[in-house]
C-alpha cells in the first residue's frame with residue numbers, strides 16, 4: 001500500500017482511514033524467526049495460447065490485490081493469464097504472530113484472493129521488511145518475468161515510504177532491460193520482446209508524482225476486488241486496525257466485515273477516480289465516464305517497451 005506518510009503520521013491514532021494507507025510490515029514487529037515454510041510447488045506458467053500474459057509484483061501479500069485486482073479480474077475473465085507475486089512473505093506485519101506461522105497465513109490469504117480473481121499467485125520467501133535490490137534478487141525477478149513470458153509487468157514506483165515497496169520498484173526497473181539479455185541468467189531463456197512495464201498509482205510527489213497513462217473502470221469487478229480485500233483478514237481486520245487503533249470498530253461476523261471493508265475501501269479509492277475524471281472521460285466518453293465510480297490507474301515505465309496508443313489499448317482490452 002502506498003500513501004504520503006507526512007500526512008498520516010500525526011493522524012494515525014485518531015483516523016481509522018489512515019490505517020489503510022500504510023502497509024503491512026510498516027511498523028516494528030516481533031522477530032521474524034526462522035524461514036517461513038518448506039518450499040511448495042511453484043505455479044506452472046500457462047501454455048502459449050495467444051492470450052495476454054501479465055505478471056504483477058507487490059512487496060507484501062496484499063499490495064497487488066490493493067492496486068491491480070480489478071484489472072486482474074477483468075483480464076482473467078477474458079481468458080488472459082495473470083500472476084501476482086509478492087516479493088516478501090509478510091512475516092512481520094502483525095501484532096500477535098510473526099515468522100513462519102504468519103507467512104503461511106499470508107500465503108493462504110493471497111491464494112484465496114487468486115481463486116476469487118481467477119489468477120495464480122506466488123509469494124517469495126524473503127522476510128518482510130528485508131528485501132534489498134541485490135544481484136540475487138534481480139536474477140529472481142528477471143527469471144519470474146521470463147518464465148511467465150510476460151507481455152505486461154506491473155509493480156510499484158520506487159518513490160514510496162516503505163523500503164520493501166521502494167526496492168521492489170527498483171528491482172523491476174533493473175529487470176526492465178535484463179529480461180531480453182540472453183546471457184544474463186542464461187538458464188532461463190531470455191524474452192525476445194521486451195514487455196511493457198507499468199507502475200501502480202500512488203500519491204507520492206517527490207521527486208515526481210504519478211502520471212497515469214492507463215485508467216480502467218473496475219466497477220464491473222468491484223465485488224471481486226472487495227472479496228479479495230476481505231480475504232486478507234490478517235491485514236485488514238487485524239493488523240492495520242490494531243496498528244492504527246480502531247480494532248474495536250471491526251465487526252466480528254464475516255458478512256459484516258465484508259460490508260465494512262467495502263465501505264472503507266470505496267471511500268479510499270473514490271478520490272483517485274475524481275482526481276483522474278478527465279482521463280476517465282477521455283477513455284470511456286463523457287456519459288459513461290461520468291458514471292464510473294472506481295478505477296485502477298497505471299503509468300508506463302520508460303525502461304520497458306514503449307507501445308503506441310493502439311498497442312496499449314490491445315493490452316487493456318476492456
Ligand SMILES: [Zn+2]
Pocket residue numbers: 001023024059060063162165
Ligand atoms: Zn506493502
